Amino acid sequence: MSSHDRDLVRLEDISVRFAREDVLSHVSLTLHDDCITTLIGPNGAGKTTLVRVVLGLISPSQGSLWRSPGLRVGYMPQKLHIDRTMPLTVKRFLNIGLKPDSTTLETTLDQVGARHLLQHSFHDLSGGETQRVMLARALLRNPRLLVLDEPVQGVDVNGQTELYQLISAIREQRKCGILMISHDLHLVMSATDHVVCLNRHICCSGHPERVSNDPTFIELFGRSQAQAFALYNHHHDHRHDRLDAEPELLKSDTRQPPESTDA
Numbered sequence: 219m220s221s222h223d224r225d226l227v228r229l230e231d232i233s234v235r236f237a238r239e240d241v242l243s244h245v246s247l248t249l250h251d252d253c254i255t256t257l258i259g260p261n262g263a264g265k266t267t268l269v270r271v272v273l274g275l276i277s278p279s280q281g282s283l284w285r286s287p288g289l290r291v292g293y294m295p296q297k298l299h300i301d302r303t304m305p306l307t308v309k310r311f312l313n314i315g316l317k318p319d320s321t322t323l324e325t326t327l328d329q330v331g332a333r334h335l336l337q338h339s340f341h342d343l344s345g346g347e348t349q350r351v352m353l354a355r356a357l358l359r360n361p362r363l364l365v366l367d368e369p370v371q372g373v374d375v376n377g378q379t380e381l382y383q384l385i386s387a388i389r390e391q392r393k394c395g396i397l398m399i400s401h402d403l404h405l406v407m408s409a410t411d412h413v414v415c416l417n418r419h420i421c422c423s424g425h426p427e428r429v430s431n432d433p434t435f436i437e438l439f440g441r442s443q444a445q446a447f448a449l450y451n452h453h454h455d456h457r458h459d460r461l462d463a464e465p466e467l468l469k470s471d472t473r474q475p476p477e478s479t480d481a
């Protein structure tokens with residue numbers, strides 16, 4: 219298989235202009251099977267706009283976009299506005315426009331740890347439960363590309379770590395490509411192969427470690443993110459004498475990001 223066979227989407231020199239203002243300038247990016255790409259950047263950096271270009275919801279003002287023929291995309295939006303007065307169980311929510319058979323529905327809910335929520339009211343779910351159900355909905359399309367716009371929004375810190383672990387597991391099992399937007403590089407570290415740091419253009423990109431050391435990343439996010447990353451990295455890069463004697467302890471320790479979530 220040539221490396222191009224793994225390509226799902228290729229953006230070449232894309233620019234997007236709204237009201238005579240460039241929101242994206244000269245962005246080139248390739249998304250692959252079995253690869254998690256994370257978009258980070260400050261508010262208004264153009265992350266959602268870039269996602270909307272990938273989804274085909276916005277036509278770029280300049281540049282070219284190639285999508286693998288017949289590409290199935292599962293999309294989890296940042297926000298969903300549903301009228302609370304409308305009674306809506308999780309089962310009904312997952313059936314809207316999709317009509318999965320019951321086995322697929324239950325298997326998918328199992329995968330995201332939400333099968334027990336099937337008959338619950340969608341409106342009464344916690345932040346983490348809502349995100350899991352939304353993820354299930356995106357997965358019901360059996361996507362080759364999964365697009366997640368801030369998947370841990372409204373979820374507490376422990377829940378965020380669990381959700382990122384779940385996203386990693388989904389990629390492992392399904393070998394799909396994943397494009398996600400996040401504000402917390404140190405939290406997504408273990409769930410990311412490729413980071414794109416965006417501020418209306420691509421400031422830097424590559425392996426998370428490389429990006430976190432890039433001066434443009436430090437300039438955009440400040441030292442606190444870079445230091446949080448360094449602390450996280452410390453868990454990964456070192457073998458301490460005490461832990462060398464306790465390999466099981468090391469194994470569980472390496473998956474833990476730092477407590478802080480400050481941006």
Ligand SMILES: Nc1ncnc2c1ncn2[C@@H]1O[C@H](COP(=O)(O)OP(=O)(O)OP(=O)(O)O)[C@@H](O)[C@H]1O
Binds near residue numbers: 236237260262264
């Ligand atoms: N349809 C539109 N028309 C005009 N301006 C738009 C439109 N969509 C987005 N913008 C502007 O483009 C800029 C980038 O918006 P975008 O939502 O892509 O940023 P973002 O990086 O996702 O931000 P955030 O992190 O706050 O969600 C913002 O200044 C926004 O106001």
